[in-house]
């Protein structure tokens with residue numbers, strides 16, 4: 001199964017053009033959903049106005065080299081390792097889900113656009129990337145959803161309580177899980193049986209929900225978070241500190257604060 005390109009087998013019944021069009025429509029849905037979200041929340045407008053205001057209180061004008069270095073360090077740490085999540089389970093689960101999704105999406109695009117016909121030979125690295133990515137996403141996303149999300153971890157809500165905020169993580173896990181199940185059943189060559197087709201339909205529906213739900217879900221955080229991290233680090237480097245008060249010129253003695261005990265007051 002792990003060496004099979006499920007899309008090339010699918011091309012015997014569904015035209016590669018239809019598959020490629022589906023991917024393009026999904027990409028357009030992400031762009032439209034994010035733009036509508038930006039217009040509705042006015043978050044990007046606020047972000048740039050705030051950055052402009054902060055620039056006025058900058059203590060130092062950064063050279064292009066310094067700015068590039070801050071951006072590269074932010075990409076290497078804040079973005080690539082999601083350092084905002086600190087050390088621990090939350091970060092490991094997120095990294096599993098994030099890199100899993102990136103591998104799964106890259107694998108899908110390459111196989112659908114470059115190795116789409118049943119006669120083309122797919123280098124086995126691409127199906128492996130696709131399947132491993134899907135497994136990582138299911139593991140990371142389920143770990144987060146069943147155990148780590150705040151309403152379960154800190155507020156004692158049962159794991160099966162579903163709210164709108166779960167749309168992104170659930171659609172993400174569902175699309176990877178249904179993709180895996182479809183590929184597995186397809187690899188069994190069941191011919192006239194219906195099992196793999198059911199999972200193919202569920203795979204398509206979960207992708208429609210994932211990409212069509214960008215406006216209502218947390219999907220766009222994967223664009224906002226990197227932007228905010230770059231702005232925060234630039235503001236630290238130029239001394240504007242996002243208009244926050246300067247750090248006190250005294251030893252850092254704050255006590256344990258919220259780290260005194262885990263937030264489980266229920």
Ligand code: HEM
Pocket residue numbers: 078079082084085090094097098099101102141144149150165166168169172218221222225226229
């Ligand atoms: C392909 C890229 C990404 C994927 C698939 C992804 C996936 C996820 C998922 C499934 C969640 C849980 C959402 C929920 O609360 O229901 C999440 C939360 C989060 N993500 Fe991402 N993410 C991506 C990129 C990023 C990036 C680039 C950053 C930061 C620079 C980031 C930072 C966060 C943070 C801080 C949370 C909140 C975690 C928590 O509540 O424990 N993510 N992400």
